Amino acid sequence: MSRLYARLRASVIALLAFGAGLSMVLLFAIVLVNALMRYFLGSSLAWGGQLPIFLGIYGVMFGIALAYLQDRHIRLGLVVDALPRALRERLFLLVDVSVIVLGGTLAVAGLRFVESRGSMRVSGMTGIADSLSTSTGLSLFKALGTLAPYQFAMVIGGVLLLLAGILRLIDRLTMDHTATTTPSEGGI
Amino acid sequence: MVYAILLVSLLIGVPVAFAILAALFYFMGTGDFPYSIQGVATQLFAGMNSFSLLAIPLFILAGELMNESGITTRIIAFSKVMIGRVSGGLAHVNIWASVMFAGLSGSAVADTSALGRVFIPEMEKEGYPRDFAAALTAASSVIGPIIPPSIPVIIYALIVSGVSVPALFIAGIVPGLLLAVFLSLYVVFFASHYQKKPTQMPREQKVTILIDGIVPLLMPVFVIGSILLGVVTPTEAAAFAVAYALIVGVFIFRKIRLRDLPGIFSRTMVDSAVIMIVIGAVAAANWLLTFNRIPNLLTDWTLSLISTPWTFLIAVIALLLVVGLFLEGIAAMLVLVPILHPIAVQLGIDPVHFAIVVIFNLMIGLITPPMGLCLFVVDSIANVGMARLTRRILPLFAVQVGVLLLVAFVPAIVTTLPHLLGF
Amino acid sequence: QTIRFAHVDPDSWQNSKKGAAAAMFKAAVESRSDDLKVELYPAGALGGEDETVQQAMDGMTQVVMISGAMSKVCPAAGVLDIPFMFNTASQAWQVLDGDFGNALAQHCLDQTGLRTLGYGETGFRNFTNNDHPIHSPADMEGLKFRVQDIPLYVELVKSLGGEPAPIPWSETPTALSTGVVDGQENPVSTIYNNNLHELQKYMTLDRHVYATDFLLINEQFFQSLSPEDQAIVEEAGKLAGNMGRSIQEFTAANGLLAVQKAGMEVYTPTPEELEQFRDKAQPPVVKLLRNDLGDEGNWIDKLQQAVDSTTQKDAS
Numbered sequence: 001m002s003r004l005y006a007r008l009r010a011s012v013i014a015l016l017a018f019g020a021g022l023s024m025v026l027l028f029a030i031v032l033v034n035a036l037m038r039y040f041l042g043s044s045l046a047w048g049g050q051l052p053i054f055l056g057i058y059g060v061m062f063g064i065a066l067a068y069l070q071d072r073h074i075r076l077g078l079v080v081d082a083l084p085r086a087l088r089e090r091l092f093l094l095v096d097v098s099v100i101v102l103g104g105t106l107a108v109a110g111l112r113f114v115e116s117r118g119s120m121r122v123s124g125m126t127g128i129a130d131s132l133s134t135s136t137g138l139s140l141f142k143a144l145g146t147l148a149p150y151q152f153a154m155v156i157g158g159v160l161l162l163l164a165g166i167l168r169l170i171d172r173l174t175m176d177h178t179a180t181t182t183p184s185e186g187g188i
Numbered sequence: 189m190v191y192a193i194l195l196v197s198l199l200i201g202v203p204v205a206f207a208i209l210a211a212l213f214y215f216m217g218t219g220d221f222p223y224s225i226q227g228v229a230t231q232l233f234a235g236m237n238s239f240s241l242l243a244i245p246l247f248i249l250a251g252e253l254m255n256e257s258g259i260t261t262r263i264i265a266f267s268k269v270m271i272g273r274v275s276g277g278l279a280h281v282n283i284w285a286s287v288m289f290a291g292l293s294g295s296a297v298a299d300t301s302a303l304g305r306v307f308i309p310e311m312e313k314e315g316y317p318r319d320f321a322a323a324l325t326a327a328s329s330v331i332g333p334i335i336p337p338s339i340p341v342i343i344y345a346l347i348v349s350g351v352s353v354p355a356l357f358i359a360g361i362v363p364g365l366l367l368a369v370f371l372s373l374y375v376v377f378f379a380s381h382y383q384k385k386p387t388q389m390p391r392e393q394k395v396t397i398l399i400d401g402i403v404p405l406l407m408p409v410f411v412i413g414s415i416l417l418g419v420v421t422p423t424e425a426a427a428f429a430v431a432y433a434l435i436v437g438v439f440i441f442r443k444i445r446l447r448d449l450p451g452i453f454s455r456t457m458v459d460s461a462v463i464m465i466v467i468g469a470v471a472a473a474n475w476l477l478t479f480n481r482i483p484n485l486l487t488d489w490t491l492s493l494i495s496t497p498w499t500f501l502i503a504v505i506a507l508l509l510v511v512g513l514f515l516e517g518i519a520a521m522l523v524l525v526p527i528l529h530p531i532a533v534q535l536g537i538d539p540v541h542f543a544i545v546v547i548f549n550l551m552i553g554l555i556t557p558p559m560g561l562c563l564f565v566v567d568s569i570a571n572v573g574m575a576r577l578t579r580r581i582l583p584l585f586a587v588q589v590g591v592l593l594l595v596a597f598v599p600a601i602v603t604t605l606p607h608l609l610g611f
Numbered sequence: 612q613t614i615r616f617a618h619v620d621p622d623s624w625q626n627s628k629k630g631a632a633a634a635m636f637k638a639a640v641e642s643r644s645d646d647l648k649v650e651l652y653p654a655g656a657l658g659g660e661d662e663t664v665q666q667a668m669d670g671m672t673q674v675v676m677i678s679g680a681m682s683k684v685c686p687a688a689g690v691l692d693i694p695f696m697f698n699t700a701s702q703a704w705q706v707l708d709g710d711f712g713n714a715l716a717q718h719c720l721d722q723t724g725l726r727t728l729g730y731g732e733t734g735f736r737n738f739t740n741n742d743h744p745i746h747s748p749a750d751m752e753g754l755k756f757r758v759q760d761i762p763l764y765v766e767l768v769k770s771l772g773g774e775p776a777p778i779p780w781s782e783t784p785t786a787l788s789t790g791v792v793d794g795q796e797n798p799v800s801t802i803y804n805n806n807l808h809e810l811q812k813y814m815t816l817d818r819h820v821y822a823t824d825f826l827l828i829n830e831q832f833f834q835s836l837s838p839e840d841q842a843i844v845e846e847a848g849k850l851a852g853n854m855g856r857s858i859q860e861f862t863a864a865n866g867l868l869a870v871q872k873a874g875m876e877v878y879t880p881t882p883e884e885l886e887q888f889r890d891k892a893q894p895p896v897v898k899l900l901r902n903d904l905g906d907e908g909n910w911i912d913k914l915q916q917a918v919d920s921t922t923q924k925d926a927s
């Protein structure tokens with residue numbers, strides 16, 4: 001059980017890190033290439049303005065879940081950190097539960113957001129969406145020209161946060177302190 | 189109930205962004221139509237849907253790559269040779285390395301973590317108290333976002349249309365240098381006695397270090413130059429900074445191995461996500477306030493009380509110092525600048541001057557507890573505890589407020605350079 | 612009942628077209644109805660055009676005035692952006708206030724749940740640049756122009772021989788001042804109100820696109836009103852649209868004088884030169900639109916017919 005759990009936990013972290021890193025490298029590459037193309041070739045990518053923004057939003061959604069697992073979020077530590085350790089651990093259980101609830105709510109809210117507003121067209125993306133769907137014959141790609149696939153980041157973010165909250169809760173309940181009390185390493 | 193949710197979540201240690209979102213979900217979910225939980229997702233998405241915000245991950249990535257590539261260590265070595273021999277040497281080196289770093293990096297937090305890892309242990313070795321070294325590192329990294337390039341400046345120009353980023357970039361140079369001078373003066377008068385043994389170095393080694401510094405120091409020329417020459421927009425310049433650090437690290441200094449890169453990319457995105465989710469949550473809260481016309485009320489109320497630019501500036505400085513205690517700087521800008529900027533314009537304050545005062549002011553918040561990002565970062569490196577750190581930060585905080593007042597009440601410090609350069 | 616009215620332009624009726632329309636709408640509704648109040652959210656307070664139009668669709672706000680975002684929720688409205696379709700503003704008004712405008716309004720109502728109360732205008736868009744005067748498309752060769760992130764505008768500049776660069780509006784002044792782009796295209800009133808003439812030396816009054824403002828109300832809310840209030844709101848919408856048009860023309864005319872006074876060099880192309888612009892730009896853009904609109908491509912022909920009939924009327 002615990003080995004299975006450890007493997008599950010590791011693969012969730014790997015997935016989150018992969019998602020965050022991939023959006024980072026893609027958004028960097030697109031912004032750079034787009035600027036270079038505009039300067040040297042005089043023609044830039046039609047989707048060079050919008051796609052990096054959406055990649056950034058996806059990156060944030062993967063990032064916040066991973067940051068929660070690694071305790072790297074910005075929080076007011078003043079009060080909690082002064083409490084005795086046992087009490088603090090119990091409060092943190094409460095924090096995990098609220099994050100689970102929040103993640104679930106965000107996923108539901110995101111889903112409704114996609115349903116009601118997903119059909120709006122993203123003008124910068126319609127060109128590539130059309131050409132992808134004609135060249136592949138898959139009308140599915142048409143959707144890339146609408147907001148829905150990008151708004152869906154909110155749903156993914158909610159689900160990932162929910163998952164991160166559950167993992168942390170399990171960590172704490174099984175008293176695996178090595179995983180839960182690692183201080184944040186000065187990343188930010 | 190909304191405030192109770194917000195306050196309790198914050199106190200029990202729920203991340204700030206999540207506490208705000210939870211309160212919003214409650215308000216929007218339990219209120220009458222037109223409120224709905226969907227609105228929170230909508231505004232969170234809208235709050236992050238902006239090209240200028242991409243400056244955050246890109247500049248943080250540039251900072252990370254500068255550390256990994258050896259650019260940072262060479263800049264530190266360079267500043268050591270240049271100013272290491274004055275009394276209180278290493279403390280001055282810390283400050284002026286921050287200045288050089290400021291020219292490359294757009295984010296104070298990235299500066300802190302890079303410089304802190306080097307300076308805190310090294311200053312301790314030479315006799316400085318560990319908590320002082322940490323406090324000074326945090327304090328001097330405030331210079332970073334004042335001297336260009338700068339994430340807060342890019343975001344400010346996004347909020348206030350008609351203020352150009354290059355003008356603000358140029359305008360920040362003198363105030364940033366002034367801050368460094370005053371921090372150095374503080375060291376001269378109150379902290380030189382800490383240092384036991386000044387750094388000694390053979391002449392040939394110095395020459396090598398100075399030569400080694402050339403490639404890193406060309407970076408600001410490249411980044412700022414690419415903006416001023418019209419090759420890129422300020423946000424895209426962040427991508428140029430990344431490319432520069434990447435090429436130098438992988439091909440010239442050969443310090444970065446390709447297999448390190450995935451880790452660097454994901455770490456950067458996580459660090460950025462932590463800041464951007466606060467910005468998104470605050471933007472959502474801000475939307476709700478606007479929907480209920482709170483900013484209009486605040487503006488009218490302020491204008492009914494304040495009628496001269498000077499009293500307004502004093503009020504703004506006091507307000508932002510308090511806000512800076514609790515709120516992350518960019519998030520605070522998103523809430524307050526749309527209210528404050530129109531009033532400033534109405535009172536005849538130069539928009540560029542006002543922008544620099546606001547940015548300077550909020551960046552001081554980076555080193556004030558309970559919510560000071562740079563303080564968190566140095567503490568995670570120095571492990572001396574917030575209480576000791578706070579005691580050490582206080583006099584440095586006083587110095588910064590002094591410089592801020594100078595910058596606020598002598599507008600020429602800000603406006604002369606942009607005017608000379610035709611902005 | 613409160614009508615929340617959002618738009619992205621400044622809150623001034625003297626020099627802001629949507630500000631003027633909003634002020635007119637508020638005054639007309641509040642003076643005639645006992646139970647309706649209008650609250651204005653100007654200057655993008657509730658978000659950009661994309662967000663505000665969606666808020667109106669969701670019923671969070673009731674009225675919204677937008678321009679470019681309309682074709683994102685009702686693609687057929689994009690045909691109004693076909694370059695060199697209209698010769699004069701009054702010709703555009705004739706088309707929009709006639710059968711074509713009514714049919715388009717009905718079509719967009721079905722598609723979005725937003726009723727068009729009136730058509731304002733953003734105005735004819737013109738090219739400016741900082742390099743040299745543009746008399747004909749040949750002069751656009753090698754110049755970079757900032758355009759909106761809309762394929763039609765990218766195609767328009769490309770077909771005229773320029774280099775289109777989609778850059779967000781918020782970054783445009785900076786991009787013009789540092790020279791990331793050489794030029795941009797906007798209505799005169801927008802150029803003047805945003806001080807773009809201080810960053811640009813030359814303007815060509817090629818009037819390539821007549822940009823429309825759409826004054827929209829949430830249909831569900833509209834249907835919830837009493838017949839009397841519905842009539843008041845509909846009339847107010849028409850008045851507001853006309854107010855927006857008038858103030859737009861007024862600020863454009865004043866702006867044109869002011870930018871010249873400030874040293875901008877303004878060139879009015881000859882009919883022959885305009886013919887060159889039209890011949891180069893219109894066919895590729897129409898092709899792009901037809902491809903993009905698919906089944907709704909017939910709106911292009913409907914518009915062309917409506918415009919032709921006004922020209923004939925003018926000629927006779």
Ligand code: NA
Binds near residue numbers: 291293332334335338
């Ligand atoms: Na900087």
Ligand code: NA
Binds near residue numbers: 514515555558
């Ligand atoms: Na603070």
